Amino acid sequence: MQRILSTQLAQHVGKTVTVAGWVHRLRLLKSVAFLIVRDAEGLSQVVVKEAKMLGTLTEESVVEVSATVTRNEQAPGGVELTGPSIRVLSAVDVPLPFELHRPALSASLPTQLDHAALALRHPVRRAALKVAAAATAGFRTALSGQRFVEIQTPKIVGSSTESGADVFGIDYFGRPAYLAQSPQFYKQLMVGVFERVFEVGPVFRAEPSDTARHLAQYTSLDAEMGFVADHRDVMAALTRTLSVMMATVAARTRVTTPKVLPEIPAVSFTEALRIAGAAEGEEDLAPAHERALGEWALREHDSEFLYVTGYPMRKRPFYTHPDPASPAYSNGFDLLFRGLEIVTGGQRLHRYDDYVAALAAAGEPLEPYRGYLDGFRYGMPPHGGWAIGLERFVARLLGIANVREATAFPRDLHRVTP
Amino acid sequence: MQRILSTQLAQHVGKTVTVAGWVHRLRLLKSVAFLIVRDAEGLSQVVVKEAKMLGTLTEESVVEVSATVTRNEQAPGGVELTGPSIRVLSAVDVPLPFELHRPALSASLPTQLDHAALALRHPVRRAALKVAAAATAGFRTALSGQRFVEIQTPKIVGSSTESGADVFGIDYFGRPAYLAQSPQFYKQLMVGVFERVFEVGPVFRAEPSDTARHLAQYTSLDAEMGFVADHRDVMAALTRTLSVMMATVAARTRVTTPKVLPEIPAVSFTEALRIAGAAEGEEDLAPAHERALGEWALREHDSEFLYVTGYPMRKRPFYTHPDPASPAYSNGFDLLFRGLEIVTGGQRLHRYDDYVAALAAAGEPLEPYRGYLDGFRYGMPPHGGWAIGLERFVARLLGIANVREATAFPRDLHRVTP
Known part of the structure; x- marks a missing residue:
């Protein structure tokens, strides 16, 4: 299926689409997990009902997600992805030297520069x-x-x-x-x-x-x-x-x-x-x-x-x-x-x-x-x-x-x- | 006076204009001389009645010419400049290592590269x-x-x-x-x-x-x-x-x-x-x-x-x-x-x-x-x-x-x- 960008989700409400990008953040709540996928244009929120589906998925791993675009006023951009199937394209299996999902990078500048690619x-x-x-x-x-x-x-x-x-x-x-x-x-x-x-x-x-x-x-x-x-x-x-x-x-x-x-x-x-x-x-x-x-x-x-x-x-x-x-x-x-x-x-x-x-x-x-x-x-x-x-x-x-x-x-x- | 480009001459027939550029070629005939001025866009032909007006002018010197735009079907682009006054902005007083006005450069490639600016x-x-x-x-x-x-x-x-x-x-x-x-x-x-x-x-x-x-x-x-x-x-x-x-x-x-x-x-x-x-x-x-x-x-x-x-x-x-x-x-x-x-x-x-x-x-x-x-x-x-x-x-x-x-x-x- 042709991949679409996070910014195009709102045009596909009710449809099954594929997005791809980096695991920007994983939020594991009691009854549900949110997988935030980052692509070149922005973020997509994926609702994951079964936490085991996420397996050992880690932040910055690259994933492809096929799911249904669903309206949700609380979600970023007013839409989220539900009923996903997730394919890992590249798994990250080392700890990240710093987190990327905070508003500012907390690492010192030398550390940032040492890991510039991240x-x-x-x-x-x-x-x-x-x-x-x-x-x-x-x-x-x-x-x-x-x-x-x-x-x-x-x-x-x-x-x-x-x-x-x-x-x-x-x-x-x-x-x-x-x-x-x-x-x-x-x-x-x-x-x-x-x-x-x-x-x-x-x-x-x-x-x-x-x-x-x-x-x-x-x-x-x-x-x-x-x-x-x-x-x-x-x-x-x-x-x-x-x-x-x-x-x-x-x-x-x-x-x-x-x-x-x-x-x-x-x-x-x-x-x-x-x-x-x-x-x-x-x-x-x-x-x-x-x-x-x-x-x-x-x-x-x-x-x-x-x-x-x-x-x-x-x-x-x-x-x-x-x-x-x-x-x-x-x-x-x-x-x-x-x-x-x-x-x-x-x-x-x-x-x-x-x-x-x-x-x-x-x-x-x-x-x-x-x-x-x-x-x-x-x-x-x-x-x-x-x-x-x-x-x-x-x-x-x-x-x-x-x-x-x-x-x-x-x-x-x-x-x-x- | 605002300088115009060689390609704009035809829009100014009958008017006095200023062009500027390099002396691409000097053609001294018996009763008249042609000064060809090269600018970023092309060539202008300047008709010089009194050869002494050209003084010691040499090719590649930079000149500013004020003159009247005159129709002449024989001239490049159908127009030429007559009754010029010529101001030299930069005089070239050394011999050029090769001529620029021939269809092809006759100098060897090493000579061309030695004098790349020319x-x-x-x-x-x-x-x-x-x-x-x-x-x-x-x-x-x-x-x-x-x-x-x-x-x-x-x-x-x-x-x-x-x-x-x-x-x-x-x-x-x-x-x-x-x-x-x-x-x-x-x-x-x-x-x-x-x-x-x-x-x-x-x-x-x-x-x-x-x-x-x-x-x-x-x-x-x-x-x-x-x-x-x-x-x-x-x-x-x-x-x-x-x-x-x-x-x-x-x-x-x-x-x-x-x-x-x-x-x-x-x-x-x-x-x-x-x-x-x-x-x-x-x-x-x-x-x-x-x-x-x-x-x-x-x-x-x-x-x-x-x-x-x-x-x-x-x-x-x-x-x-x-x-x-x-x-x-x-x-x-x-x-x-x-x-x-x-x-x-x-x-x-x-x-x-x-x-x-x-x-x-x-x-x-x-x-x-x-x-x-x-x-x-x-x-x-x-x-x-x-x-x-x-x-x-x-x-x-x-x-x-x-x-x-x-x-x-x-x-x-x-x-x-x-």
Whole structure:
């Protein structure tokens, strides 16, 4: 018999159907037992009159149940399954390290991560990954609608550029190579091919700090676009993208998403320092400053998002385009979401000579950047882009304190399994 | 003035517009010069009466041209730009290693790959990447429509499993780790969470062979689904997916795509040997056999696709589910496209004890698989899935001989740049 889903039961009242899923919970009462079966869409309640029918059935075993759909206002969804026959597809014969049927997982995070394949079945953990999937789908929909072309770029690179310290080394057929810390250079080169490109892919940071915000591998939602006047064109494209991402999350999940204003408020770095009450000479925003800015944006503009533009050049990577009117400041921006930076972006240099000068000024050798810079010799338009850290975005959206709970199998300083 | 695209020119006849792009070609005639500007969508022809206006302008420089749109039946698209003013956004002042405006790139493949940022601008190279983007989008659309949830899994793993030899080693915070050769184990574990999952991501093979078919990094289109009866449910889902992939490529590009029959013909491995004229005892299909099968499927079934099912267990990975009726053969399949295998899939083992037995039979230790196998202790339904190699798929679809031309920045035994 064709299996149906828990959410389809109400359409089959009075009929015999087959459901299948995991034993979410077993409730053995005096005269009756309830078997709660969990499938991809929800729960089904199966009424079992003869407890011996359950045999040695344990939670998380996989079962197929054929039974009659019966109305019962007390049951979840108003229906339950009666007169069942039960077939066990996979029996669980070891004790579970923790229970899945409570509203929250009681196990510590390390225990959850050790048993990720089990912990991720909990509705709260599942929901975070569904939000990540929806946000990613929205990102792609938004960009495809704005003429961006999807690309796939190398994750193994020949030289460690960007921030040399936090890079993983590889043995590449006996030669040294590295895991890419971002698709930055490749997405810029691909602006020369498609004008507008995006990539969703893993990036790798050999981040030695063990914090609630850092992962050794995370998913980066990257975009880059050519023929911009300056960073404001990039911000406008990002705002449209963010709006579609939120709409997609709202449509596909039960999460209430924040409003994205058609024009997200923007303040310059120097204004931001003043608003946050920071000292005038500061060169970056501390977490407390970002929080203060988040509160200010909500209060003054009714916005949970805020752009901060014009960060000092000294604090931005060498490929950042300076503000032509004020070259100590950049055409770079951050996007704060509820007082936390979740996107970094900006206009990039586009002329070869400017790159040579910027690397010289930074005291960096030209050689490791050769393959990247050659592309700029052959004509690149003014361009810019951004990168969204998916796990941080999801964590911020759902109020998850540790980014490890916003990904399936996190990698960090101490963890490389499962 | 707002820039318009080359494809929009015909809507602006008689008006002054701005286009921007790369100098695709300069044609200097006796009394007039033609400047062909290439943008993301196509070409614009600019008529330049005074040759000196072009100054030292060179091909691939980036320009912005304001001019009047004028009808001319001889011009591409029936319109050209007259009375231009030209602004150079990025000047190219080095000789190009090859010309881009010929119908085919004349440079050797290594030269093209050395200068990938330039070579990829050629319409033929661009087209292959656009087909890859469309196929990928179709893959996701098809699977999202069949209740599959997108996942992101680790590319850094703690133990080298699958095919130990061809694995890249990493220095992971001073400990050994490896680049994932596939998301196989993770997508299986995620069946326990979402029932149906897919992933589009890079996989890594330290493949020591330098062939036209191998890449050290390629893009794998992976799917895995639970609650299947056997591999035929997986094949049905793959067929639907393939059909949407082809429709998406046809809709988004100029490529004529092959028909995907609602039911792709399938032959068993033993039948396949007979059809291909191979010796009865063979344990795998040689390339010549696959080609013969491709011709047979076209002739007998008018299909460019053919499933071969029931490969011998000895030739399939340990997690493959045997055919219950004939346990020396597997519930695994390959999909041939024009006589070449482009998809491998099948039903997997789903019970912990079966995994322990299969590893013992293969003479493999249990320990490296511990993190993976634990998931199977906690209840997994019968399941199966497949992996499509994106670059091979695109190469086969477009008749590209070397898979390196179906990706932007290939990685192989000899190449780790640009």
